[in-house]
Amino acid sequence: MSDLSxxxxxxxxxxxxxxxxxxxxxxxxxxxxLYTFVRRMVTDHDEAQDVxxxxxxxxxxxxxxxxxxxxxxxxxxxxxHNECLxxxxxxKRGLFVNNDIVxxxxxxxxxxSEHFSGDEIQKKLQKAVMRLPxxxxxxxxxxxxDGMKYEAMSGVTGTSVGALKSSYHIAVKKIEGWLTxxxxx
Amino acid sequence: xxxxxxxxxxxxxxxxxxxxxxDPFVVPNGFFDRFPQTVQARIAAQQPKAWSDRxxxxxxxxxxxxxxxxxxxxxxxxxxxxxxxxxxxxALGAAVxxxxxxxxxxxxxxxxxxxxxxxxxxxxxDLALSxxxxxxxxxxEELPLDLLIEEL
Numbered sequence: 001m002s003d004l005s006x007x008x009x010x011x012x013x014x015x016x017x018x019x020x021x022x023x024x025x026x027x028x029x030x031x032x033x034l035y036t037f038v039r040r041m042v043t044d045h046d047e048a049q050d051v052x053x054x055x056x057x058x059x060x061x062x063x064x065x066x067x068x069x070x071x072x073x074x075x076x077x078x079x080x081h082n083e084c085l086x087x088x089x090x091x092k093r094g095l096f097v098n099n100d101i102v103x104x105x106x107x108x109x110x111x112x113s114e115h116f117s118g119d120e121i122q123k124k125l126q127k128a129v130m131r132l133p134x135x136x137x138x139x140x141x142x143x144x145x146d147g148m149k150y151e152a153m154s155g156v157t158g159t160s161v162g163a164l165k166s167s168y169h170i171a172v173k174k175i176e177g178w179l180t181x182x183x184x185x
Numbered sequence: 186x187x188x189x190x191x192x193x194x195x196x197x198x199x200x201x202x203x204x205x206x207x208d209p210f211v212v213p214n215g216f217f218d219r220f221p222q223t224v225q226a227r228i229a230a231q232q233p234k235a236w237s238d239r240x241x242x243x244x245x246x247x248x249x250x251x252x253x254x255x256x257x258x259x260x261x262x263x264x265x266x267x268x269x270x271x272x273x274x275x276a277l278g279a280a281v282x283x284x285x286x287x288x289x290x291x292x293x294x295x296x297x298x299x300x301x302x303x304x305x306x307x308x309x310x311d312l313a314l315s316x317x318x319x320x321x322x323x324x325x326e327e328l329p330l331d332l333l334i335e336e337l
Contacts, residue, residue: 020225027221035217039210049220056224057231118209125204143194144201168194176198183200 003029006072013063023063027056030073033146034080040141041084043106043130051087055080070155078156081138088134106130121179128178132171139164140171 004012004025012022034055039048058079066075091102107127118126129137138157142148143164150161157164195202 023228024221024225027224028217031217031220035212036208036210045210045213049216052220053224053227057227060224060228116209117211118207121204122207122209125201126209172195172198172201176201179200 006068009072010063010066010068023060026059026063026072030076031056033073034076037077037141037146038080038084040126040129040145041134041138042087043126047087051083052080055083058083074152074155081156084138085134103130124179124182125175128175128182131178132174136167136171139167140175143168144172 009022009026009029012018013026015022031052035048035052038051038055039045042048042051055076059076062079066072088102091105107130116123116126129140132140135157139153139159142153142156143150148156150164153159153164154161159167
């Protein structure tokens with residue numbers, strides 16, 4: 001079944017008898033792309049599932065008031081982005097939990113996960129990405145892995161294009177540096 | 186995975202540029218088939234109950250029996266309440282207010298009980314008259330002053 005347009009989906013959603021059907025279609029249409037982004041942010045599949053569920057629950061609640069001034073996918077991506085940041089923030093909450101511990105936790109998850117099929121360099125890349133600050137990690141993931149344009153990223157993050165470019169370049173430099181150090185070990 | 190336009194921004198990052206395009210994260214089999222139902226189930230769990238569902242919940246046998254039992258206890262307590270008061274207690278003095286004594290036919294027993302109470306009858310009266318006004322009133326009413334003086 002081919003994807004419906006944003007307008008078609010919203011029209012179906014706003015009718016009481018087709019609301020659930022429309023939302024089901026929306027989830028099927030966007031779940032893979034959003035899952036990929038979320039998974040790269042939180043690493044673990046179960047946590048990615050939780051974050052993705054929360055994302056769509058929030059979408060269900062907010063879709064009635066969606067003004068269509070942006071694309072539906074961008075709007076959903078924005079919700080997913082915020083949910084990821086909230087999730088990572090919660091992981092760090094606690095008296096004795098600092099960023100290094102969270103990174104270590106994510107890194108361990110990556111090493112032990114049966115749901116990671118990458119080779120050694122891919123694992124090193126993922127571990128390097130984990131070391132970035134959360135917002136910068138999101139920017140790097142959106143640009144490097146998803147090939148998102150800066151204007152679209154600006155809509156998702158609420159950050160200016162200039163700041164995003166700067167953030168991405170810094171992230172690239174950091175990761176390249178870490179990969180280089182790893183390579184020389 | 187890497188957008189060709191993106192490669193320009195990676196010109197100074199040969200290692201990053203050289204990493205093969207491959208999504209290393211494996212998704213469990215059937216996950217995307219089940220996921221929409223999982224989301225719908227959570228949404229359904231959050232929906233407020235319809236009135237018909239709420240009424241149906243109230244009409245469950247246990248709820249009805251429990252409610253009836255509570256009402257029965259309440260009714261019994263309400264009916265028996267006056268007889269629950271301890272017998273033999275002489276509370277006439279405390280129960281009788283001065284106004285009641287004045288408004289009903291005088292009963293010797295009631296009168297003695299009222300007079301025996303600590304609360305003087307005249308405390309219920311507040312004339313708010315000055316001395317001159319009071320004197321004029323007493324003279325006008327031809328009240329037995331000697332008896333009043335004794336009472337005061």
